[in-house]
Amino acid sequence: MDDLNLGKKLQMYRTSRSMSIRELSDATGITASMLSQIEHEQVNPSINSLNNIAKALGVPLYCFFQEEIIKEPVVRHDSRKTIGRPENAEEVYYELLTPDTNGTIEFCMMVIPPHSNSFDSVHCHTGEEVAYFLGDGDHIGITIEGRTLHLKRDDSVRIAPFSNHVWHNDTDQTARVIFAITPPSF
Structure with missing residues (x-):
C-alpha cells in the first residue's frame, strides 16, 4: 500500500478539515499514536480502521485509493x-x-x-x-x-x-x- 500514499492522503483530508490528530482519535476510537504512525506510513491500517477514519473525515473510503493516471488497463x-x-x-x-x-x-x-x-x-x-x-x-x-x-x-x-x-x-x-x-x- 506504500505506493498509494495512504498516510499523506489521511493527513491531507484531516488538515483540510482543520482536525487535530487528537480530534480524529476521539472520533474514531483509534489512538493518536496509531493515527500518527499511519500518517507517517510506519504502519498500514486495517480495513475496519480505515473505514472508521473515512467516516470520521466524511470522505468515501475509495478516496484513499484513487490514483491520478491509469498507467495500464490490465491488472496482473x-x-x-x-x-x-x-x-x-x-x-x-x-x-x-x-x-x-x-x-x-x-x-x-x-x-x-x-x-x-x-x-x-x-x-x-x-x-x-x-x-x-x-x-x-x-x-x-x-x-x-x-x-x-x-x-x-x-x-x-x-x-x-x-x-x-x-x-x-x-x-x-x-x-x-x-x-x-x-x-x-x-
Whole structure:
C-alpha cells in the first residue's frame, strides 16, 4: 500500500478539515499514536480502521485509493493493489481487480479468513453491489437487513444501495468473494 500514499492522503483530508490528530482519535476510537504512525506510513491500517477514519473525515473510503493516471488497463494477478493487511492471516482484506478507483464501477475480491466476518458490524454504502462467491469453502453467509442468506459455490447476490450487510465465513477455509460496486465506495 506504500505506493498509494495512504498516510499523506489521511493527513491531507484531516488538515483540510482543520482536525487535530487528537480530534480524529476521539472520533474514531483509534489512538493518536496509531493515527500518527499511519500518517507517517510506519504502519498500514486495517480495513475496519480505515473505514472508521473515512467516516470520521466524511470522505468515501475509495478516496484513499484513487490514483491520478491509469498507467495500464490490465491488472496482473501478481500486481493487484491490496486494501487491508494481508500479512495478518486473521483479517479480511480486499484486492482491487480494476487498475484504480477512478471509474464509475469498482471491481474487487474480498478474502475472508476462516471463522471471520467481513466487518465488525453491519455496514452499507451508497452504491449497488453484486457479489459472486468463488466457492473456496462449502458456503458463505451474508446478512442483509437482518436476513441471513447462504451462498454456495458459484452463487451470486445483489445488494441494494444503503442495505446494511455483513459477510460471515464460518467454515475452516478462506473464502473469496468477487464483487462489483457502482458507484465506487472504497
